[in-house]
Amino acid sequence: MDRKTILMDYIKNEIMRNRNARLAEDEDLLGTGILDSLAILQMVAFIDEQFGIEVPDQDVVYENFNSVQALTEYLKQYPG
Amino acid sequence: MRYLLSHAVSEWAERTPDNLAIRFSGQSLTYQELELKSNSLAHTLLENGLQRGDRVGIFMNKGVESAIAIYGILKAGGAYVPLDPFAPASRVAFVIRDCGIQQLISKDAKLGALKDVLAEGTGLKIILGVSHDEELGLPTIQWEEIYRFPTNPLHLNLTEQDLAYILYTSGSTGVPKGIMHTHRSGLSFAEWAAATYNLTNQDRLSNHAPLHFDLSTLDFFAGAIAGACTVVIPEALTKFPANLARLIQDERITVWYSVPFALIQLMQRGNLAAHDLSSLRWILFAGEVFPTKHLRALMQMFPNVRFSNLYGPTETNVCTYYHVDELPEDTDETIPIGKACENIEDLVVDLDDKPVSFGEVGELLIRGGVVMKGYWGQAEKTAAGFFRRLQFDYFEDVFYRTGDLVQLDEQGYYRYLGRKDRQIKTRGYRVELDEIEVALLSHAGVDEAAVYPIPDGNGSNLIEAAIIAKEGLNLEEADLVEHIGKRLPSYAIPVRIEILITFPRTSTGKINRRELQALAVARSESQP
Numbered sequence: 340m341d342r343k344t345i346l347m348d349y350i351k352n353e354i355m356r357n358r359n360a361r362l363a364e365d366e367d368l369l370g371t372g373i374l375d376s377l378a379i380l381q382m383v384a385f386i387d388e389q390f391g392i393e394v395p396d397q398d399v400v401y402e403n404f405n406s407v408q409a410l411t412e413y414l415k416q417y418p419g
Numbered sequence: 420m421r422y423l424l425s426h427a428v429s430e431w432a433e434r435t436p437d438n439l440a441i442r443f444s445g446q447s448l449t450y451q452e453l454e455l456k457s458n459s460l461a462h463t464l465l466e467n468g469l470q471r472g473d474r475v476g477i478f479m480n481k482g483v484e485s486a487i488a489i490y491g492i493l494k495a496g497g498a499y500v501p502l503d504p505f506a507p508a509s510r511v512a513f514v515i516r517d518c519g520i521q522q523l524i525s526k527d528a529k530l531g532a533l534k535d536v537l538a539e540g541t542g543l544k545i546i547l548g549v550s551h552d553e554e555l556g557l558p559t560i561q562w563e564e565i566y567r568f569p570t571n572p573l574h575l576n577l578t579e580q581d582l583a584y585i586l587y588t589s590g591s592t593g594v595p596k597g598i599m600h601t602h603r604s605g606l607s608f609a610e611w612a613a614a615t616y617n618l619t620n621q622d623r624l625s626n627h628a629p630l631h632f633d634l635s636t637l638d639f640f641a642g643a644i645a646g647a648c649t650v651v652i653p654e655a656l657t658k659f660p661a662n663l664a665r666l667i668q669d670e671r672i673t674v675w676y677s678v679p680f681a682l683i684q685l686m687q688r689g690n691l692a693a694h695d696l697s698s699l700r701w702i703l704f705a706g707e708v709f710p711t712k713h714l715r716a717l718m719q720m721f722p723n724v725r726f727s728n729l730y731g732p733t734e735t736n737v738c739t740y741y742h743v744d745e746l747p748e749d750t751d752e753t754i755p756i757g758k759a760c761e762n763i764e765d766l767v768v769d770l771d772d773k774p775v776s777f778g779e780v781g782e783l784l785i786r787g788g789v790v791m792k793g794y795w796g797q798a799e800k801t802a803a804g805f806f807r808r809l810q811f812d813y814f815e816d817v818f819y820r821t822g823d824l825v826q827l828d829e830q831g832y833y834r835y836l837g838r839k840d841r842q843i844k845t846r847g848y849r850v851e852l853d854e855i856e857v858a859l860l861s862h863a864g865v866d867e868a869a870v871y872p873i874p875d876g877n878g879s880n881l882i883e884a885a886i887i888a889k890e891g892l893n894l895e896e897a898d899l900v901e902h903i904g905k906r907l908p909s910y911a912i913p914v915r916i917e918i919l920i921t922f923p924r925t926s927t928g929k930i931n932r933r934e935l936q937a938l939a940v941a942r943s944e945s946q947p
Contacts, residue, residue, distance in 0.1 A: 369655030370480060370528065372505030376658045376684070376928075380921045397690040400661045 342390065342419065343411045349385055350407065354378045364408045369401065379404060392417045422579040423602045424609070425493040427643035428454055429572065431620070438620060439648040441486045442670060448483050450646070453490065455570040460491025460547075462568040463560060464522060467545055471496040471575070472582050476515055476523040476543075477630060478502040478533065481651050484548065484562065485630060488524045489584075489639060493602075496575050497522075498582040500597070501630035503926050504529065504654070510595065512539030514587050518597050518795050524548050526562075530555075579603040585795055586633055586733050597795030598733050600636075607788030608736035609640035611760050615740065616674060616701050616727070620646035623670060623698070627652050627663075627677040632927040633733045634705060637676055657681065660689035664696065671698040678928040679709035683866075686717050687890075696721070705729035705737065707929055708835065708853075710860050710867070711751045718746065730756035730835065732821050734804065736789040738763050739833055751861050755832035756825070763787035765833075766818060767825060772806060782839055783825045784818035791819070824851075843872045845880045848910045852882070855911055858903040859884060864892045865899070867922060870913060871936040873943060883939045884913040887922060894918055915939075 340348075343364065351360045355373060368374045374382070383399060386392050392414060394403075403413040421427060428440065432454035441448040448456070464475065475492045477485065477499055492499040500518060502511050515523070515536070521544040525533060533546065534554055545558045547565060583605050585597040612618070624642045626649050628634035642649040650670045656662040663685055667675065675682075682704060685691070702717075702724050709728065718726060731737040741757025759765040767781035768774055775781040784806050793801035808816040824836040837853030844850070852870045859868035867887040872880035888894040896916045904912060917939075923931040 369658065372654075374658065375505075375924070377921045377924060379658055384920060396688040397661050397693065399688065400659050401655050404659070405655065 342414055343407060345389060346382075346407050346410060349382070349389075353385075354381070362407070364411075365406045367405060368407070369405055374404065382410075386414070390414065390417070390419070421606070421644075423493065423577060423581075424583055424605050424640055424643075425457070425490050427609075427640070427646075428457065428490055431643065431646040435620060435646055438646060440643065441483050441649055441651060442623075443481065443483045443485075443651040444653050446483050448486065453486055454572075456487045456566060457490035457494055458570045458572055459566050459568040460487055460524075461495035461573055463547060463565045464491065464495040464497060465573070466568070467522060467547075467560075469495050469497050469522060471577065473497045473522070474500050474518045474520045474582075474585060476500050476502050476520040477525075478504060478511065478523055478536070479526040479529050479548070480504050480654055481626075481630070482526065483651070484524075484526060485651060486639065486649070488548075489630075492524075493583060494573055494575075496577050496581065498584055498599075500585045500587070501635075503629065503631050504532070505926060508532065508535035509539050511536045512541050514595060514597070515541045515543060517587075517595070518585055521545070522547060577602075579606065582792065584636075586631060588733055596797060596800065599792040599795055600736075601792055604736065604789055604791060605636060605640055607762065609636065609644055611762065611789075612637050612641035612737070613644040615760070616641075616703070618642065618645035618647055618674065622647035622673045624649050624674045625652060625667070625672050625676060626650065627657055627675070627681055628928075629654070629926060632706075633736060634676055634678070636736065637703075660684045660687070664689035664691055664694045667696050667699065668694045673698050674701045674703065675699060676703040676705075678706040679704050679713070680707065680924070680928050680930075682709075682717055683713045686713070686720060691720060697723075699724050701725050701727065703727045703729055705731070706927065708753050711746060711753055712860075712863075713866075714743065714754065715746045715748075718743070728754055728756060730833075731785075731789070732819075732823070734791045734819050735785045735821065738785045738787075738789060738821075739765070741832060753835070753857060755828060755830075756835045757832050759785075760787075760789070763789060764816075764818075766808075767827070768806070778827055778829075780824055780826045780836060783821045783823050783833065785821060786816055786818040790817070843880050843882075845872070845882055846910050847879070848908070850882065850911045855882065855884065855903070855907060855913065858906045859886055859899060859916075861906065862899060862902045864889050864894045866890075867930065869922060869930050869932050869935050871932045871939065873936065873939055882911065882913045883915045883917070883936075885917040885919050885922070885935050887920065888918055 431450040436451035439447050440450045440453040475497045477488045524547045547560050549559050579602045583602045587595040626638035726743040728741040729737045730739045739756045741755050764786040766784040806818040822839045825833045837851050841852045855870040856868045865886050870884045923934040925931045
């Protein structure tokens with residue numbers, strides 16, 4: 340599975356707690372309230388665990404986390 | 420003469436019409452623009468049947484429209500009711516029904532959420548600020564249409580005793596209750612804050628808290644009294660410490676106000692060294708106890724900034740304050756909540772409502788202009804919330820019962836000891852849950868701690884706790900038990916201490932102890 344799918348599944352299952360939730364790649368995760376501060380920290384921990392990528396604090400910013408698309412784009416700098 | 424919260428905006432619209440009143444994500448409103456646009460909104464509301472004292476909901480993500488909505492409603496003689504834009508639809512609908520909101524102000528971005536709210540049944544008559552949408556089944560008026568209403572000021576017969584806003588908090592039973600504030604109670608607080616923190620029209624205040632959290636009233640109303648600019652922070656950015664640091668730098672924030680948690684995050688993950696935060700002159704915090712070790716670290720990072728701890732339940736705005744000048748190096752004892760604000764009378768009483776002697780523990784009672792009018796639609800709860808002291812046989816002084824236990828220290832500052840109702844019985848002993856949290860926090864490896872009771876089914880309680888360890892530290896439950904065992908009696912040691920990565924939080928950023936407790940109860944039920 341590619342990173343995008345893994346992240347989408349994680350958000351649906353673990354954060355929205357709804358396997359069948361509708362979630363678009365470009366969905367505004369913050370403006371809709373899907374991600375709160377707790378969920379962001381969980382995501383950071385998940386990215387570390389799942390992909391072995393430690394996102395540095397200065398990169399944990401709105402621009403990189405506002406959608407699954409933005410996050411996947413950001414993660415591209417770390418080879419898979 | 421300033422006797423309505425909106426008067427401050429009108430005053431500065433005359434004095435400094437081109438000064439910025441509101442900043443939001445690159446957009447701005449001058450005092451003149453805020454004045455005229457909120458006048459138009461007030462005309463719109465009146466045209467659509469608003470009567471003096473009517474409640475008007477605000478349901479949207481933050482924006483410059485938040486300020487227009489607040490002042491437009493107040494100028495029309497209504498009371499604004501901020502609805503948490505991220506709350507479940509059923510809760511939003513409950514608040515709308517509970518205080519009988521008929522007109523709601525929103526934005527197109529909320530149309531989806533609005534439909535979910537309406538499906539719960541609301542009694543709403545009209546929605547302002549959104550485009551027409553058949554599925555809403557209600558008349559709407561878009562913002563552009565609102566701005567075409569007259570901009571002239573309104574001359575209504577309003578007094579400082581009129582209802583200005585209602586803030587809903589979750590009651591101890593879980594049913595939200597609406598705390599009613601008048602123009603007077605809002606102004607009493609905002610004028611105190613503007614004077615105490617020497618706010619001027621050169622200041623740029625942060626608005627970090629959501630509108631439904633009472634911290635926001637300082638940001639908007641004390642800011643307007645001073646003719647300052649309030650920088651409204653988008654909800655999305657409040658979740659990212661690195662974004663916040665950049666915002667403080669770029670917006671040249673001078674006065675910051677938030678819960679301690681936001682500041683701790685900012686300090687630990689905000690990459691502060693890479694930013695120029697020299698515009699800051701005051702950091703104000705409220706809402707929770709600021710763990711001393713974190714506060715000390717923060718103060719060391721900002722040697723030229725002054726720090727102030729503001730205390731008060733939503734029912735009293737803020738009622739005590741403490742300027743943190745210096746923290747002793749050798750103790751992590753929590754800082755005081757300080758002394759009563761000017762124009763406030765404080766009284767500490769025992770269980771029989773008799774004043775305690777100096778230095779004894781008791782419940783803090785508060786009297787003065789800052790105190791709420793009461794709880795919306797809950798006469799009994801309101802009556803129980805007040806203590807009446809008869810003076811001269813014919814005159815009554817009315818105090819609000821904070822439900823908080825305090826003690827005066829030798830310097831004459833109040834120390835907060837916990838909630839009266841956070842005192843529980845376990846195995847027959849009376850235990851202060853907050854005291855156990857302080858003991859856990861005194862461990863060098865503990866970042867945050869929460870302690871909660873688990874009913875044991877026999878009328879008593881077991882105590883459980885959860886902590887967040889310092890990053891990268893391998894803490895064991897046994898280390899913690901050993902540590903607090905030196906500080907607390909054995910019956911106060913939690914039967915279980917969970918070590919978590921993060922805590923669930925309420926929409927206002929406080930640790931959600933109720934959810935931690937519910938999770939623990941569910942776990943104990945699933946493993947008998």
